[in-house]
Amino acid sequence: MKNPLPITGFIQRYEWGGVRFIPSLLGTDNPDLKPFAELWLGSHPKGMSKVHTDAGEVDLDRLIAADPGGLLGPATAKTYHNRLPFLFKVLDVRKMLSIQAHPTKAEAEAGFRRENEEGIPPEASNRIYKDDNHKPEAMVALTDFWLLHGFKTDKAIAEILSEVSEFRALSPFFVNHDIRTLYRHIMEMPQEEVDRMLGPLQHRLQQEVRRGPVSKDHPDYWAFQAFEDYTREGHFDRGIFSIYLFNLVRLYPGEGIYQDAGIPHAYLEGVNVELMANSDNVFRGGLTPKHIDVPELLAHLGFEPVVPRVIQAVNAGQHESAYPTPAPDFALSVIDLKAGELQEEVLFRGPAIYLVLEGSVSAGNRDYAKGEAFIAFFGAEFGIRGKKGSRLFKATVG
Known part of the structure; x- marks a missing residue:
């Protein structure tokens, strides 16, 4: 196939999604203001794209399966087992996504095999490994985009535990600047203790908001939003701690960032283009009603401090600019x-x-x-x- 072919993506209607950007992009009416969270372009079974050929419309994976070496190229077909290696998305984040991380390739293969052997159905709520692939991600902001990305430095975390009065009781778990020990304690705390620590923070933030707007470049803004969105039956989401422990990053339109396996992150607000390995494997760590497997999360999370690296586009030709990643x-x-x-x-x-x-x-x-x-x-x-x-x-x- 020497000429390009039209391809139609798949819409994911996750409840956190925006209601305007993707419909406007696609020229689609949305009078009921239903969420258009993600547009997927690729061959993942949870969101298969359709290719429009002279013979009619066909699923992308079926088209590739008919001639993987010819369509993917011999080297790509061999390396990626006759599968398209990437998944291309547009995301419109209206309400913050869960705190999450993704496995390495080896971890994904082992976890996928184990859950299959355990007989966990693919769509079960406690299923973590939806496939056998890793999920490194690159994204480019289309609007101002806010996210959490990796743990702060030891010094910055120590300052947070000192300056946020509600968190001072956590200081003994960071005495050796061991992020793993601190985070394990937070994730394994009984819910009653989480509520006891976060209740005063919620009260203080409510008072702050009444006095005037809180800037988005401060964790208090996002913590307040999380209290509003994720408090259920009087219980607080422990992911709120992570809002203070992770780097808060603002990307301007055209700027990008890369998230490798094990780096904890959460998208907070904005619209982006995202490209990743062809996978839907997620370890969740809060800010979600979905299943959180704490032992699995802690076993695969990277606890090293991260200094966020914003990716600027580099020249790749007369009309093309690339966002380099490893x-x-x-x-x-x-x-x-x-x-x-x-x-x-x-x-x-x-x-x-x-x-x-x-x-x-x-x-x-x-x-x-x-x-x-x-x-x-x-x-x-x-x-x-x-x-x-x-x-x-x-x-x-x-």
Whole structure:
């Protein structure tokens, strides 16, 4: 298949999702204000994309299965067991997501095999390993985007335990600056103790908010939101502790960040483009009504302090800018074209999915408007021509 083909994504309607950005992108009405949380472009079984071929519409995984070596390329097909190695998404985060981390490839394979042997159904609420793959992630902000990313430095955590009066009782568990010991204690505390510690914090934050707005660059803002969203039957979510222990990061539009296995993180607010290995494996650590397996989380979490590294786009050609990461599974870039400008594409590593974020383009023998996507396979050579000021995100093999 030398020409690109149109591809239709799958909408995930998680309750934390926004109601406007993705419908606007797709040109879809949403009069009932239903959540459009994520747009998935890929071949994951939880959200399969449809490819529009001359013979009709077909699931992407079925299309690849008919000729994996030809469509993925021999090397990619061999390395990734005849599967598309990446999953491409747009996220609209209206309400903060759960605190989470993801496994390494070896951890995912072992965990997936173990849960299969234990007979845990794939859709069971206590199922952690939905597949056998790791899930490194790269994201680029489309709006101002707020997230938690990795543990703060030892010094910063010590200051938090001193300055936040409600947390001073935790100081004995950080006497040797051992983040693991501190976090284990927080995650294993009885719920009654969690409520006893967080109750005074909730009361103080309510008073602060009554006095005036709290800045988003302070953990108090997000803790207050978490109290509002995740307090159930008078019980507080222990994930609120993590809001103070993790780095609070603000990304401006066009900035990116990379999250490898084991790095705890949580998306708080904003819209982004996200590219990851083809997986849905998550260890949760709070800010969620979903199942939290504390022993599994603690066994796989990275407890080293993290200094967030914001990724700036680097030049990758006349019209293309790339967001470099160490992940071999994927590569993310953006293509900007003025009217009439041409981007030549030669896919010698593997397939690529393109999503038009702004304007419109022609690619191969078709036109694509804002919100439309297309896929091209290994060996394809074609041009993308801007029809007016256009921006596309490109997801391909690393």
